[in-house]
Amino acid sequence: MLSLSPDVLTSLSTLRDYIRWAASRFTQAGVNFGQGTVSVLDEAAALVLHTVYQPYNLSEAYFDCVLTVPEREAVLAIIGRRINERIPAAYLTHESIFAGLPFYVDERVLVPRSPIAELIEQRFSPWVDEEQVGRILDLCTGSACIAIACAYAFPEALVDAVDLSVDALAVAQINVDKHLMADAVVLHQSDLFQGLPAAQYDVIVSNPPYVCLEEWAGLPQEFRAEPDMGFIGGETGLDIVLRILVDAKAYLAEQGVLVMEVGSSAQTLQDTFPDVPFYWLNFERGGDGVFLLTAEQLHDYHDLFMAALD
Numbered sequence: 001m002l003s004l005s006p007d008v009l010t011s012l013s014t015l016r017d018y019i020r021w022a023a024s025r026f027t028q029a030g031v032n033f034g035q036g037t038v039s040v041l042d043e044a045a046a047l048v049l050h051t052v053y054q055p056y057n058l059s060e061a062y063f064d065c066v067l068t069v070p071e072r073e074a075v076l077a078i079i080g081r082r083i084n085e086r087i088p089a090a091y092l093t094h095e096s097i098f099a100g101l102p103f104y105v106d107e108r109v110l111v112p113r114s115p116i117a118e119l120i121e122q123r124f125s126p127w128v129d130e131e132q133v134g135r136i137l138d139l140c141t142g143s144a145c146i147a148i149a150c151a152y153a154f155p156e157a158l159v160d161a162v163d164l165s166v167d168a169l170a171v172a173q174i175n176v177d178k179h180l181m182a183d184a185v186v187l188h189q190s191d192l193f194q195g196l197p198a199a200q201y202d203v204i205v206s207n208p209p210y211v212c213l214e215e216w217a218g219l220p221q222e223f224r225a226e227p228d229m230g231f232i233g234g235e236t237g238l239d240i241v242l243r244i245l246v247d248a249k250a251y252l253a254e255q256g257v258l259v260m261e262v263g264s265s266a267q268t269l270q271d272t273f274p275d276v277p278f279y280w281l282n283f284e285r286g287g288d289g290v291f292l293l294t295a296e297q298l299h300d301y302h303d304l305f306m307a308a309l310d
Contacts, residue, residue: 009072015052016063018072019044022079032220035088035111036096038286043089047082050093051075086221099149104174108167110230112145114207114261115287120149124203127257127292133157135199137251139192139206139244140164142230144172144185146205151184162188162196165229192240193247200253206244207261210289212237215264237265238272245298245305252295263289272308276301 012021022044037043049058052071067075078092090096090111096103098112099120105111123130133154138147138161147161163169169187176185188195211219211231223231233239241262248258259281262269266289270278278291298305 008076009069012072013066014064015048015054015067018048018067018075019063022048022075025079025083029083031083031086032222034113035222035226036090036113043082044079047078047089047092048075050095051078056097087225088222091225096143096145098145099152101145101149101152101179103143103145103148104171104178105143106171107225108165108227109142109171110226112143114146115281115283115285115290116146116205116207116259116261117149118283118285118287119259119281119290120146120153120205123153124257124259127259128203128255130154132255133202135160135201135253137196137199137201137204138162139204140208140230140240141172141187142168142207144175144187146207147172147185148175148179148181150203150205151179151181155184157184157202159185160188160196160199160201161185162190162192164189164191165227168227168230192243193251196251199251200256201251202253202256203259204244204248204252204256205259208240208244209233210237210241210262210265212265212268233265236268236272237262238269241265241269242305242309245293246302246309249295249298249302252298254295256295258293258295258298259290261290265289266291273301273304276304 012018023040026040033043037046049056051074088111090105091107094104096105096112099117103112134157136150136157136159141147141161141163144161147159151159169189172187176182190196209231210233213235216232281290
């Protein structure tokens, strides 16, 4: 439990003080990261700045501003919750930044953090001709961060966003409304492709559950605050991944591409299909475990994927 000495409120005064102090307390308490922030200082800054109603990109010139006593008390309270309850920071602030865009999040969805954001910002270049992208499908949409980011990147395209969870789709709707995307992003409650109308997509993108049961059992407490169904991909982590590989063939346009994050199950997938030329994407801002396959490749290896699913 976080304990405070009586002089904390008087010995710390500026934004910089509280960010530094929070980072020290997080390190001391062994707080785990990886849910939207990548370092202890990033996590501390996100919580402190949000609590005093300042943007994440606040100029450093303001970091020496002195906080009022009520602001200091509010900062200490949220830092205490982060340590004592091990709640991901994004659930405390109800906001996460993805592809430079703010999204509402709560415990009904995973915290957005996929490296696919970088690919969307690049408009999937050089893999597609952005002027030819008319339809995009986001499977396992969660908060709809990928779908909405795609709608910004391809303003002329229609984006279908699918999730099995009714709770997740309720959060997705909040974000569709927040970003005024009702005309561009259509939400579907469906078990992957099953509830979708027949359509051909130029891009199918997915961040499905891919964590194997053994890995899931060892995840830190912060990850347990997120919905299980967003993580667990069966014994090998590939249950949902294989279903997408099999069924995407019927929904991908002739020149289309499938982009999927499989994270920690990347090696398992490659070992399962050693002859399949998965193109593993690299990201300047970090992250891995994301592959790309063309429609032609999905067609060529469809029987192999089917055999693995059976």
